[in-house]
Amino acid sequence: MTPDREQFVRPPTPPGxxxxxxxxxxxxxxxxxxxxxxxxxxxxxxxxxxDIRRFRPDxxxxxxxxxxxxxxxxxxxxxxxxxxxxIVIRDVATRSQVRTLxxxxxxxxxxxxxxxxxxxLDQKIEGVVEAPVGVVVCCDPGDPDTExxxxxxxPETDIYSAACAIENFWLAARAExxxxxxxxxxxxxxxxxxxxxxxxxxxxxxxxVGWPDERPVRPGLEAAGWSSRVPVERVVMREHWGExxxxxxxxxxxxxxxxxxxxxRGDTQVRPAGSLGALEGVVERWAGVTGAPPPARMxxxxxxxxxxxxxxxxxxxxxxARVSADIAAAAARGxxxxxxxxxxxxxxLVVADVGLREPTPGGVAARKVAAGTRDxxxxxxxxxxxxxxxxxxxxxLADALAHTGIDCLVAGEIGIxxxxxxxxxxxxxxGAAPAQLVGRGVGVDAAGLERKRALVADxxxxxxxxxxxxxxxxxxxxxxxxLAALAGAVGAAWHRALPVVLDGYAATVAALVAVRVxxxxxxxxxxxxxxxxxxxxxVLTELGLEPLLDLRLRVGEGSGALLxxxxxxxxxxxxxxxxxxxx
Ligand SMILES: Cc1cc2ncn([C@H]3O[C@H](COP(=O)(O)O)[C@@H](O)[C@H]3O)c2cc1C
Ligand SMILES: O=C(O)c1cccnc1
Numbered sequence: 390m391t392p393d394r395e396q397f398v399r400p401p402t403p404p405g406x407x408x409x410x411x412x413x414x415x416x417x418x419x420x421x422x423x424x425x426x427x428x429x430x431x432x433x434x435x436x437x438x439x440d441i442r443r444f445r446p447d448x449x450x451x452x453x454x455x456x457x458x459x460x461x462x463x464x465x466x467x468x469x470x471x472x473x474x475x476i477v478i479r480d481v482a483t484r485s486q487v488r489t490l491x492x493x494x495x496x497x498x499x500x501x502x503x504x505x506x507x508x509x510l511d512q513k514i515e516g517v518v519e520a521p522v523g524v525v526v527c528c529d530p531g532d533p534d535t536e537x538x539x540x541x542x543x544p545e546t547d548i549y550s551a552a553c554a555i556e557n558f559w560l561a562a563r564a565e566x567x568x569x570x571x572x573x574x575x576x577x578x579x580x581x582x583x584x585x586x587x588x589x590x591x592x593x594x595x596x597x598v599g600w601p602d603e604r605p606v607r608p609g610l611e612a613a614g615w616s617s618r619v620p621v622e623r624v625v626m627r628e629h630w631g632e633x634x635x636x637x638x639x640x641x642x643x644x645x646x647x648x649x650x651x652x653x654r655g656d657t658q659v660r661p662a663g664s665l666g667a668l669e670g671v672v673e674r675w676a677g678v679t680g681a682p683p684p685a686r687m688x689x690x691x692x693x694x695x696x697x698x699x700x701x702x703x704x705x706x707x708x709x710a711r712v713s714a715d716i717a718a719a720a721a722r723g724x725x726x727x728x729x730x731x732x733x734x735x736x737x738l739v740v741a742d743v744g745l746r747e748p749t750p751g752g753v754a755a756r757k758v759a760a761g762t763r764d765x766x767x768x769x770x771x772x773x774x775x776x777x778x779x780x781x782x783x784x785x786l787a788d789a790l791a792h793t794g795i796d797c798l799v800a801g802e803i804g805i806x807x808x809x810x811x812x813x814x815x816x817x818x819x820g821a822a823p824a825q826l827v828g829r830g831v832g833v834d835a836a837g838l839e840r841k842r843a844l845v846a847d848x849x850x851x852x853x854x855x856x857x858x859x860x861x862x863x864x865x866x867x868x869x870x871x872l873a874a875l876a877g878a879v880g881a882a883w884h885r886a887l888p889v890v891l892d893g894y895a896a897t898v899a900a901l902v903a904v905r906v907x908x909x910x911x912x913x914x915x916x917x918x919x920x921x922x923x924x925x926x927x928v929l930t931e932l933g934l935e936p937l938l939d940l941r942l943r944v945g946e947g948s949g950a951l952l953x954x955x956x957x958x959x960x961x962x963x964x965x966x967x968x969x970x971x972x
Pocket of ligand 2: 921
């Protein structure tokens with residue numbers, strides 16, 4: 390028998406140590422949080438912090454300023470180095486000198502800026518003299534040779550730490566109702582000489598501090614139309630770099646007012662209501678994207694993305710990878726169907742190699758991410774990194790075209806074997822059976838068709854997990870570097886308010902991927918045609934799109950979309966030119 394042991398009684402926690410118990414923390418892991426009101430207050434102060442430029446002359450009491458400096462001094466610092474130093478300035482003569490520095494800098498910078506920036510510089514940029522207090526926040530790195538925990542790898546950690554102190558100061562000021570304006574319009578050596586700051590010390594900020602004579606609800610630069618805060622999703626990536634939406638995107642949403650104005654005008658035109666059928670829908674959709682009906686003369690940016698597919702080694706196309714590069718080269722020389730149509734219509738044609746197995750041919754934009762995809766039956770066709778790089782390349786190419794002032798983007802592809810990849814993606818995205826989605830492509834025979842179907846079924850089984858994980862992971866697993874690029878291009882066009890005229894099967898499937906990533910992208914799509922591939926109609930229906938033409942084309946490259954452009958332009962001409970009933 391084991392003798393009874395006396396229970397050990399834990400001594401009380403000495404002051405200044407963590408009094409929580411392991412059992413308590415396990416039972417209530419969130420027990421450290423504040424109550425709702427306190428949490429709300431924190432978030433409110435963060436959201437309502439503003440950069441203040443106009444100040445009341447009233448003095449800032451020492452005790453209030455003391456609380457702000459205390460808050461700043463509580464900032465985190467790497468290795469607890471506490472590199473911040475604060476110079477509190479109340480003397481108006483000193484503030485005047487600083488203001489002169491800021492004004493001098495403003496004039497210097499105005500010379501280098503364009504009109505828009507000059508307009509910004511005309512706005513009030515500082516309140517150095519008005520604000521009764523100035524606080525210069527400096528970073529004193531100390532002796533660079535002294536080993537500081539955490540500074541070995543990132544020497545700038547001292548500045549990062551001091552920046553945290555500035556934010557603390559700012560938030561505490563907001564809670565007090567005090568305004569802070571961060572002035573950086575000075576050259577550090579000038580400020581050093583005015584304030585006697587030693588050479589090694591960095592004057593990071595001149596903070597104007599005082600009671601605000603404005604209570605802005607929005608950031609000043611947003612109110613002035615300079616820029617706006619992007620949605621948080623644009624700056625947050627998951628798992629690795631590259632999946633955040635592009636931070637320079639303009640925010641996009643369908644322009645319902647413009648679309649409705651178009652419909653209202655259509656209703657008063659000298660024709661039976663609704664009598665222009667599908668053309669009315671196109672004009673409305675176009676206006677929803679661009680804010681105006683299609684122009685009667687239009688210039689499209691035709692983006693043909695080219696890539697190769699590893700599974701062609703299994704006989705999924707009549708041709709081999711060598712041919713993709715030849716088609717791309719011929720397109721760039723103006724010899725293929727789409728190139729002829731683009732030249733005929735006066736459109737801009739860009740042929741881009743994002744994944745050809747062969748070297749990039751002359752005349753073709755070199756954006757190769759990989760030399761073809763891997764065979765899907767050997768593993769994922771692309772890595773996640775290759776997939777997002779291809780999407781980014783497509784987005785860049787679309788952005789570059791957008792900057793040339795095109796009216797819309799034509800999305801087309803070149804890639805031997807890509808009708809098979811399109812079928813895999815379509816099956817993965819819609820759940821439809823491979824038999825409905827696999828067609829003859831360039832023209833395989835019955836045995837080839839069987840091979841394509843079998844490959845699609847096997848790939849779906851092999852990559853079931855990636856397929857379940859979402860559109861980007863299934864795109865990477867099943868492939869199509871050129872299709873990933875087109876998905877990126879379609880998303881970018883939407884964010885640039887450019888309608889996308891879709892071509893055949895593969896391009897439409899790429900658009901479906903983009904829509905699965907961001908459903909609003911669907912608002913910007915127009916189906917140029919329905920191709921001979923049986924899966925194309927199914928995918929168009931999935932997207933809710935009615936094709937403008939149905940000519941049993943099976944060329945790809947953007948040819949069907951190009952053929953539909955005159956029709957879209959004419960729909961625009963009808964809208965603009967027809968008379969209206971007087972009523
Ligand atoms: C000379 C030639 C020109 C083309 N232009 C587009 N494609 C089209 O056919 C290919 C897809 O079909 P599949 O999946 O059966 O290989 C893609 O390159 C597509 O753009 C062409 C194909 C050929 C042969
Ligand atoms: O759907 C298409 O555009 C298509 C069909 C067959 C071959 N190339 C393209």
